[in-house]
Amino acid sequence: MQVVTTLDELRRARAALPATLGFVPTMGYLHAGHLALVDCARRENPAVAVSIFVNPTQFGPNEDLARYPRDLDRDLRLLREAGVDLVWTPTPEVMYPPGYQTWVEVSDLTRPLEGARRPGHFRGVTTVVTKLFAGVQPRRAYFGQKDAQQARVIQQMTRDLNLPIEIVVCPTVREPDGLAMSSRNTYLTPEQRRAATVLYRALQAAQAEYDAGRRDAAHLRATMQAVLDAEPLARPQYVSCADPDTLQELDGPVDKALLSMAVFVGETRLIDNLLLGYPGGVYPRYVPPGLD
Numbered sequence: 514m515q516v517v518t519t520l521d522e523l524r525r526a527r528a529a530l531p532a533t534l535g536f537v538p539t540m541g542y543l544h545a546g547h548l549a550l551v552d553c554a555r556r557e558n559p560a561v562a563v564s565i566f567v568n569p570t571q572f573g574p575n576e577d578l579a580r581y582p583r584d585l586d587r588d589l590r591l592l593r594e595a596g597v598d599l600v601w602t603p604t605p606e607v608m609y610p611p612g613y614q615t616w617v618e619v620s621d622l623t624r625p626l627e628g629a630r631r632p633g634h635f636r637g638v639t640t641v642v643t644k645l646f647a648g649v650q651p652r653r654a655y656f657g658q659k660d661a662q663q664a665r666v667i668q669q670m671t672r673d674l675n676l677p678i679e680i681v682v683c684p685t686v687r688e689p690d691g692l693a694m695s696s697r698n699t700y701l702t703p704e705q706r707r708a709a710t711v712l713y714r715a716l717q718a719a720q721a722e723y724d725a726g727r728r729d730a731a732h733l734r735a736t737m738q739a740v741l742d743a744e745p746l747a748r749p750q751y752v753s754c755a756d757p758d759t760l761q762e763l764d765g766p767v768d769k770a771l772l773s774m775a776v777f778v779g780e781t782r783l784i785d786n787l788l789l790g791y792p793g794g795v796y797p798r799y800v801p802p803g804l805d
């Protein structure tokens with residue numbers, strides 16, 4: 514496994530790998546969710562690259578950039594064991610050198626949900642992912658359904674910019690009690706960790722209503738809200754039942770729906786979602802024209 518930092522090192526290492534390269538962008542502090550993306554990439558491509566970069570431009574001024582967990586040695590050991598070929602660990606100076614002034618923005622899809630509560634977040638994500646794609650030049654890239662809006666936004670961006678990259682969305686990996694894996698789970702105290710299962714319980718309660726044929730969007734939102742309200746340590750920021758394509762809130766009976774939420778448990782902001790009406794509960798892969 515080769516580990517590179519500069520663009521010069523990256524380009525030499527990339528040139529030595531097959532054209533069909535799978536790519537998993539990460540911010541490090543890897544967990545089973547990241548390793549599932551690597552596994553998926555391994556199965557579909559002869560070689561796999563991973564990036565580790567805590568991207569400062571996707572954090573708001575009051576967010577957790579400074580304390581975001583990091584453990585590069587452990588990450589590299591896990592990636593070596595997973596059979597990864599190339600790891601790119603750019604520094605902030607490599608990605609945003611002095612004088613940097615170019616940004617990539619997806620408009621409508623980034624306004625609701627996470628975008629409404631984290632101004633500038635998706636501008637940082639789409640900019641850095643474009644730069645990571647330009648450096649790594651993958652044939653396929655892998656993202657988790659856990660960040661549903663991010664996955665939808667990246668698929669839209671890839672389509673709009675005519676990038677020749679397939680965008681594959683892989684299922685959310687959960688702890689045995691249902692909590693979605695996230696590097697931010699390490700912030701939780703044992704008591705908060707127990708309370709954090711409320712997100713998945715709320716989503717499951719809404720899914721049970723949907724499965725039983727009670728599919729009114731307002732009813733599904735109210736079902737999630739009631740479960741969250743019963744957990745004293747949880748402070749919901751939003752609860753949504755949205756159109757999976759446009760991410761706009763739905764009214765009336767729903768067929769396909771993205772149920773999602775952001776909830777503070779203590780100071781830690783957790784997100785989770787369920788995609789209803791889609792095989793496997795994930796967004797279908799985006800395959801650019803001519804690459805199928």
Ligand code: PAF
Pocket residue numbers: 538539540566568571638641642660663
């Ligand atoms: O999902 C993440 O870890 C990040 O948003 C990503 C895609 C690596 C961009 O920094």
